[in-house]
Amino acid sequence: MVDPNDNLLASLTVRLPFSGSSDNRWADALPVEIRDASKFVLRAKGVCNDPLTVPAGNYLVSATLPDGQVASFDDIVRLEPGGHRELTISAEGLSLPPSLKYSRTFGEEVSDFVRPVTDLFASRTTTVMVGNWIPLAMDPPAAAQVDWKPTASTHLEVHYSDGVPVWVEVQRHDNAMYFAIPVDEQGKTIAQWSIIVPKPDPNDPNPDSANLKPDSIDLKLDFGDGDLNSFFDYIQSGQSLTARSIGRSIIEKSEQYMMAKRRCPLLAALGAYVLLRASELDGMDEWTRNLSQWFGWLPDAGAIRVEYLARQNRHSEAVQQLLQMPSRGVPWFRSGIGYLGNRAKVYSSVANRETSRLAVSIDDARKLNDLSRFFSQLAAALDVTRATTVLRGMPKLAHDVAAAAGPDLAFTAAPP
Numbered sequence: 001m002v003d004p005n006d007n008l009l010a011s012l013t014v015r016l017p018f019s020g021s022s023d024n025r026w027a028d029a030l031p032v033e034i035r036d037a038s039k040f041v042l043r044a045k046g047v048c049n050d051p052l053t054v055p056a057g058n059y060l061v062s063a064t065l066p067d068g069q070v071a072s073f074d075d076i077v078r079l080e081p082g083g084h085r086e087l088t089i090s091a092e093g094l095s096l097p098p099s100l101k102y103s104r105t106f107g108e109e110v111s112d113f114v115r116p117v118t119d120l121f122a123s124r125t126t127t128v129m130v131g132n133w134i135p136l137a138m139d140p141p142a143a144a145q146v147d148w149k150p151t152a153s154t155h156l157e158v159h160y161s162d163g164v165p166v167w168v169e170v171q172r173h174d175n176a177m178y179f180a181i182p183v184d185e186q187g188k189t190i191a192q193w194s195i196i197v198p199k200p201d202p203n204d205p206n207p208d209s210a211n212l213k214p215d216s217i218d219l220k221l222d223f224g225d226g227d228l229n230s231f232f233d234y235i236q237s238g239q240s241l242t243a244r245s246i247g248r249s250i251i252e253k254s255e256q257y258m259m260a261k262r263r264c265p266l267l268a269a270l271g272a273y274v275l276l277r278a279s280e281l282d283g284m285d286e287w288t289r290n291l292s293q294w295f296g297w298l299p300d301a302g303a304i305r306v307e308y309l310a311r312q313n314r315h316s317e318a319v320q321q322l323l324q325m326p327s328r329g330v331p332w333f334r335s336g337i338g339y340l341g342n343r344a345k346v347y348s349s350v351a352n353r354e355t356s357r358l359a360v361s362i363d364d365a366r367k368l369n370d371l372s373r374f375f376s377q378l379a380a381a382l383d384v385t386r387a388t389t390v391l392r393g394m395p396k397l398a399h400d401v402a403a404a405a406g407p408d409l410a411f412t413a414a415p416p
Helices: 003-009 108-122 226-234 240-252 255-260 266-279 284-294 299-311 315-323 332-355 362-381
Strands: 009-015 030-038 042-047 050-053 055-062 069-072 077-079 084-088 124-130 147-151 155-159 167-170 175-180 186-194 217-220 391-394 411-413
Touching: 003 124, 009 055, 009 077, 030 050, 030 240, 042 050, 042 155, 055 124, 069 155, 077 084, 077 155, 167 391, 175 217, 217 391, 226 240, 240 266, 266 284, 266 299, 266 332, 284 299, 299 315, 315 362, 332 362, 362 391
Parallel strands: 009 084
Antiparallel strands: 009 050, 030 042, 030 055, 055 069, 055 077, 124 147, 124 167, 155 186, 155 411, 167 175, 175 391, 186 217
């Protein structure tokens, strides 16, 4: 049956001229808003390249970039009843960040030679960790398949290799910073970082107090995918409302991001985190189940499924997912650590009082206690300014407990 009001509607597709250049960090599928030209009331919002339906009329059209810049169409857009228009917003006057590049310059070669000397005096050493390190951080630590690769570089290119996780350890004295380098399926990630040393407080009578404070980090990541880069940048810059419109679009296009040839499980995971934070759970049961089942190498897929099941009061299922996390690894994104820390604490407390309520064995209740302590420690060390997992002031992992290294990961770093 045809709705008679359909004749009063119009559609609009908005495009941005970002595609076609490998030097652009962002893709052109960014959030767009359509507002009434006279009342400035929001009539529709969506994503560039997707058609938007609105009543016929006059509109102002704009798109918000991940760094907060606003790109807008200069003229009022007139939409006729039953018509469709396509328009391209100009990028003139906008500052578009380039993609990160991994290249070796003479200056970097010199700095790699000098840095081991400066690190010696600063008591900092940097090591690339390849593998699941959860067993090493448990109490007591257990053997794990982790490959340790010392490096003097602060610039790393990591390639996907069967989902083997990659972390970086920056050690100072007996404490260390650990940060994840997420890599999408069949993709690569370029990471650049600089360590920010705590500054002494001139009003502190203890001149060594700065040495007791944990280091901070300035971390830049490029996932080699414009859609993933732009979505990540929205989240990192705190634009949660804008990110939600992309997250919902990702859910609606689940086949594209999880089943088609161009699979992007990292993008799917970020979309799920955004919608979980907004408590927009419609359509997420099958979504989170498939994400967890199909991408067992992605730690965040397990964390997302645990949180979704818990919010649906399916606690026994959530506990079973939680108990699998030691084999999946530490989540690469901060939200996953927070969710697991909260759920492990609650489930551990319930299991200690009455194991039958969660249908867990005494042995599983003990494991929940261990997981509660572990993820609570990680949550307390999280750098809340980062979207990815950055752990500051952590006890140094016991390298010598590691078992024989697992499969080597294809990654490139400066030689120490």
